[in-house]
Amino acid sequence: MEKVTYESAGVNVEEGQRSVELMKKAVQKTMTKEVLQGLGSFGAMVQPDLKGMNQPVLVSGTDGVGTKLKLAFMMDRHDTIGQDCVAMCVNDILCHGAQPLFFLDYLATGKLEAEKAAAIVAGIAEACQKAGCALVGGETAEMPGFYQNGEYDLAGFAVGMVDRDKLITGETITAGDAIIGLASSGVHSNGFSLVRKVLLEKEGMDLWSSFGDSTLSLGEALLTPTSLYVKPIMEMIQQVPIKGLAHITGGGFYENIPRILPDETAATIWLGSWHIPDIFHLLKEKGPLDQEVMYGTFNMGIGMILVVSSEEKEKAMELLRANDQQAWVIGEVTSGNKQVTLCDGSE
Known part of the structure; x- marks a missing residue:
């Protein structure tokens, strides 16, 4: 009787481990002094600097790249859409005056390709550096039979912080502004x-x-x-x-x-x-x-x-x-x- 393995079901654990190794260098560059532990733990730990804050408020946002991904598949180019994912999240929380603190990503695909995943995450990491936030973790999910060959979905989640008396809400907007x-x-x-x-x-x-x-x-x-x-x-x-x-x-x-x-x-x-x-x-x-x-x-x-x-x-x-x-x-x-x-x- 043929032995059944996870790989025979379509999940390549070794490729997943290899993708993590390829990502590590790019992710490490985003680490800020507030991050207490790097990749590998079950949860990301961030101790924000509260000096000068009277009433710190956490502002969060989540978003994806949407069907723009279809063009990335067609062009077989994956080094730019990571910035899309980060920007869609951090630009949203920025609307309330929040400085982004950290970001997490979710990448799901039918068949994991380590180099492709690493290129995507490298784009995320570069964008996080530009935004001044840490890429503290994420999830790379291999889901055979769920996505068409060569396709994936990408989403993210950002958290920022602002002092309550500096929140931007639009409440003071008046005619003539x-x-x-x-x-x-x-x-x-x-x-x-x-x-x-x-x-x-x-x-x-x-x-x-x-x-x-x-x-x-x-x-x-x-x-x-x-x-x-x-x-x-x-x-x-x-x-x-x-x-x-x-x-x-x-x-x-x-x-x-x-x-x-x-x-x-x-x-x-x-x-x-x-x-x-x-x-x-x-x-x-x-x-x-x-x-x-x-x-x-x-x-x-x-x-x-x-x-x-x-x-x-x-x-x-x-x-x-x-x-x-x-x-x-x-x-x-x-x-x-x-x-x-x-x-x-x-x-």
């Missing part, structure tokens, strides 16, 4: 079901073909990772009172901006006041997609918006430029019922 938009790097990590529907299914475009005037192919442009906004925002928080922050992800402008607006306020956004990357013009043309779909699905070149008083907007812009963060004053807060109005013109 300035809305500043921070540049995105492209489509980021939402709307890719529509991207694939328009560009790949409808138009049959080649991901390896050149795109616009850049040296990137269409696939490389689409795989450009989500921007990390931790450094410029944390620098600004020390010097300018930020009233509100909104991460422009799924739901675009119409869903995300109202999340920070108090009752009886609204947002007017000035079309033409910032640079819209070529990828969005391509999607609009090939759809064709109307304005409501474009601004209700994609970030349209604005990955994060912040609200400051009109008196502070010039100082805010100077600080962003000093941190090499491209940004524009793209609108203002008005009276209303949390609606977002897009109009031609600028201040």
